[in-house]
Amino acid sequence: MKILILAHRVPFPQNGGYSIVVCNTIRGLLRMGHEVSLLALNNKAGLDNCRPDDDIAEKLNYKIHRIDTTVTVLQVAANLLQKTSFNIDRYFDEDFEHLLITEVKTNNFDIIQFEGLQTTLYFDAVRKNSRARLIYRAHNIENQLWDRMSQQKIDPFKKAYLKMHARRIKNYELDVLNKFDALLVFTNEDKQTLANDGITIKINVLPLGVRLEQYQPNARLTEFPSLFFLGSLDWLPNREGMEWFLENFHKEIATGELMTRLYVAGNDIPDVFDDYEALGKIFIQGEVDDAMEFVNSKAIMIVPLLTSGGMRVKMVEGMAMQKCIISTSLGAEGINYVNGRDLLIANTVPEFYKAIKRCISDENYCRKIGANARKLIEEQYDNDVITQKLVEFYNKCLQSPF
Secondary structure, eight states: OEEEEEESSOOOSOOSHHHHHHHHHHHHHHHTTOEEEEEEEEOOGGGTTOOOOHHHHTTOEEEEEEOOOOOOHHHHHHHTTSSSOHHHHTTOOHHHHHHHHHHHHHSOOSEEEEESGGGGGGHHHHHHHOOSEEEEEESSOHHHHHHHHHHTOOSHHHHHHHHHHHHHHHHHHHHHHTTSSEEEESOHHHHHHHHHHTOOSOEEEOOOOBOGGGOOOOGGGOOSSEEEEESOTTSHHHHHHHHHHHHHHHHHHHTSSOOSEEEEEOSSOOGGGGGGOBTTTEEEEESOSOHHHHHHHOSEEEEOOSSOOSOOHHHHHHHHTTOEEEEOTTTTTTOOOOBTTTBEEOOSHHHHHHHHHHHHTOHHHHHHHHHHHHHHHHHHOBHHHHHHHHHHHHHHHHHSOO
16 A cells, blocks of 8 residues: 655654654554655754654655744734634645645555644645545644633633634634545544534544553652653643643642652743742753653653643553553543543642642552553554554545545
């Protein structure tokens, strides 16, 4: 099978949820003997010369196109008078469209998979120039994400502004997604949301997969008790979630009854987070050289997401590393967990406090939760198993008439 993957950001190195999902998909398809190509937009100068891992570099046909997605204040103001959202529109680039048209004309692809809503700006160009089945994979339900963020705002202007973008993105999603041959989502919740929004084509649920050989926990190197967060803080749901957590628990961790340390790590941490540091208690570390080494060295993972959707890759990775995880219900969407067995759910400040207090006082309890979490990932989220299901889905799409 000949497959083209379209990505709105470079999926290597694998240091974020999007890149991990896309790269694991590519790796799994290559391991099964399929011919895979990748066209990716790149809005970060430092990634111009990035290459995929050696095990896929020689097999993968990939091209990266530099794009400037920055938006000026004037453009933001002008967008208020338009019907579209600049959060999507800024990913359109004529040169990339020409590159894409050449690629689909030159190659007789069977499947072209669009990874995320930003790539759908190129749907019409692809449809006009290719007979491939066109698949869309939703990493998040974008309009739902913006709507949930608006609900967290008190300021009426910010609330109205976010709701405006949510409405515009929802209209765009409804228009473009119904043109695809099929849709993929990670969770049943996302499937239901799209169906309720008016998506009429078949929606298929397929969770993300992880390469279990990458996750080798070593409890002897784990600091107990310790709390940690790992994620990109340039993604607004992560940032708002951690701001909420730090505002509510900074005092208790720094000088109060929660006798533990907190470590915050990830890409693009805003400078204002430095203000949350507390000597010997709260550490704002920024990007770490080895994410799994960092995860292994800490005991209890927190996932305080208040506005999200889809399936959290870092959550699955933490479970694969046998971490005891305390998460909001939104943060755990898409995972077939049992609360209190595979992880702990906390949606309010008192619930988080109670869960943290219990975990930091009982190492054996944390290890039991972590062991159950690893077992669940082994049984349901192995990348080879997920890839096999993806190929079966592709074959069904190819057998269906246009």
